[in-house]
Amino acid sequence: MAVAAALEKLVPVLLAFGCGVLLARRKVVPADSSRVFADYAFLFAVPCYLFGNIYTSDLRALFEWRAVLGYATAAGLAVVGVGVAARLRGGLGLRGAALRIMASVQVNTAYFAVPVFITVFGTAAPVFPVLLFQVCVLSLVVIAVMELGRRTPAADGPGPGGSRPLRALAASLTTPLVLACNAGVLLNLLSVPVPGPVLAGFAFVGDSASPVALFALGLHLGGTGLNLRGTTAEEAVLVAFKCAGFPLLTWAVCAGAFGVTGDRLAYLVLIAAMPAPQNVFVFAQRYEVDVDLSAALVIKSSVAALLLLPLWIQWAAAVP
Numbered sequence: 571m572a573v574a575a576a577l578e579k580l581v582p583v584l585l586a587f588g589c590g591v592l593l594a595r596r597k598v599v600p601a602d603s604s605r606v607f608a609d610y611a612f613l614f615a616v617p618c619y620l621f622g623n624i625y626t627s628d629l630r631a632l633f634e635w636r637a638v639l640g641y642a643t644a645a646g647l648a649v650v651g652v653g654v655a656a657r658l659r660g661g662l663g664l665r666g667a668a669l670r671i672m673a674s675v676q677v678n679t680a681y682f683a684v685p686v687f688i689t690v691f692g693t694a695a696p697v698f699p700v701l702l703f704q705v706c707v708l709s710l711v712v713i714a715v716m717e718l719g720r721r722t723p724a725a726d727g728p729g730p731g732g733s734r735p736l737r738a739l740a741a742s743l744t745t746p747l748v749l750a751c752n753a754g755v756l757l758n759l760l761s762v763p764v765p766g767p768v769l770a771g772f773a774f775v776g777d778s779a780s781p782v783a784l785f786a787l788g789l790h791l792g793g794t795g796l797n798l799r800g801t802t803a804e805e806a807v808l809v810a811f812k813c814a815g816f817p818l819l820t821w822a823v824c825a826g827a828f829g830v831t832g833d834r835l836a837y838l839v840l841i842a843a844m845p846a847p848q849n850v851f852v853f854a855q856r857y858e859v860d861v862d863l864s865a866a867l868v869i870k871s872s873v874a875a876l877l878l879l880p881l882w883i884q885w886a887a888a889v890p
Contacts, residue, residue, distance in 0.1 A: 582689045586781040587876070590788020601793020607786035608681065608848075611779050616680045617750035619688075619776025620698065622769055624754030627695055637834050638699050640824035644842070645708065647823065648675045648816055665859040668715040672853065673867045674811050676704055676712075677844035680747060681787055682872065685780035686844070687837075690883065696837035698751065705748050709849070716857045791869060798870075805866050812867075813874045817843040817882065836886035843882045845871035 594601040624632075652674045656667035677683055679701045687694040757764065820842040824830040830838065846867050854864035 582781075583686055583784060583876075583879075586685075586784035587788040590785040590790075591792035592788075594789045594792025599789060601789050604786045604789035604793065607782050607789065611783040611786060612680050613746050615775055615779035615782060616684055617746040618772040619684065619694065619779045620701075620747065621750040621754045622772035622776055623693070623695060624698055624751060625758050625764060626769070627698070627754075627758070629755065629758055632695060633699050634834060636828045637824065637830050637838060638703065640828035640830050641700060641820060641838050641842070642703055642707075643827065644816070644820040644823040645675050645703075648811075648819060649708075649711075652811070663859075665716050665857050668712050669850065669854055669857075669860055669864060670808060672708075672712045673846040673850045673864065673871070674808055675816065676708055676847050676849070677841055678847040678868075678872070679704065679841075679844070681783045681848060682875065683841055683844045685783045686879070687840075688780040696834070697841060700838075700841050701747065702751050702755075705745070705751075712853065716853065716859075787872065791872070794865070794869060796869060796873060801866070801870065805863065805870060808867055809871045809874050812846055812871050813843055813878055832889060836889045840882050840886055843875060843878065845875040 590599075590604070593599040594604070649671050652671045653667055656662050656670050662670070677700070679697055683697045683700075684694040687697055756762075817839045821835065821839045824838050825835055848868055851861070851864045851868050854861045
């Protein structure tokens, strides 16, 4: 019964995602149009959803320190573990190690976690603290390492090489997702009134974020295909750690060391079980490192996360 209930909650997710795959495979909708749908979700719909919901949320309840610190500690341990493993493997360099850390620890919040949480739980509020931590801490660490690993400082064009990290930092902090989150938090804390019609407009657009993002992911997968036979041992290990190892580590740290229980623990573990973010591929292209590996990790971890999601939802329902 629990499995059936979990699967019922996933029907809307599978419908939006599966239709994207089917329409792309049958060439009814061009697969390369996934970029347009994804941009709409990433640049407009998801930020609208995040702003409206953060602005109207109880921030004290949302940013519970034990939960946030527990997740951050688990992420830190994972970063160290994957970094040491990459170092022992050898031949990767700073950028290669940073890419593998990003694929193993960061989660696909905008295109996966937010849509799934909205569909299954009716709200993506539990994702907000992790989203801010991921963008404002983890991504900045990866960017710094990627910049340090550059061999040709002049590759970015004119200007002093030391300005590259600052430009990367500014670009990270001015993405629509981060601006929406920060604006929602700031206006909430300052109790700045936002007119009801404006909030209703954000809600109207934000409601489209979940199905459009999942549809875009389906179009992308339908167009690129999935070559499971060509999966390397490294890909298998990284996907297994991302979709199973990291969630289990999050559960052990949050529950064992920080005493997080109940729904909050379930949410954190489910967030950790989300696949690698598409930014892994974006960063790989930007810094010219392991592009094929990054694309494979994003797609295969997305498929693995979808397959494991009913089990994680069933586990979450049983958490005391």
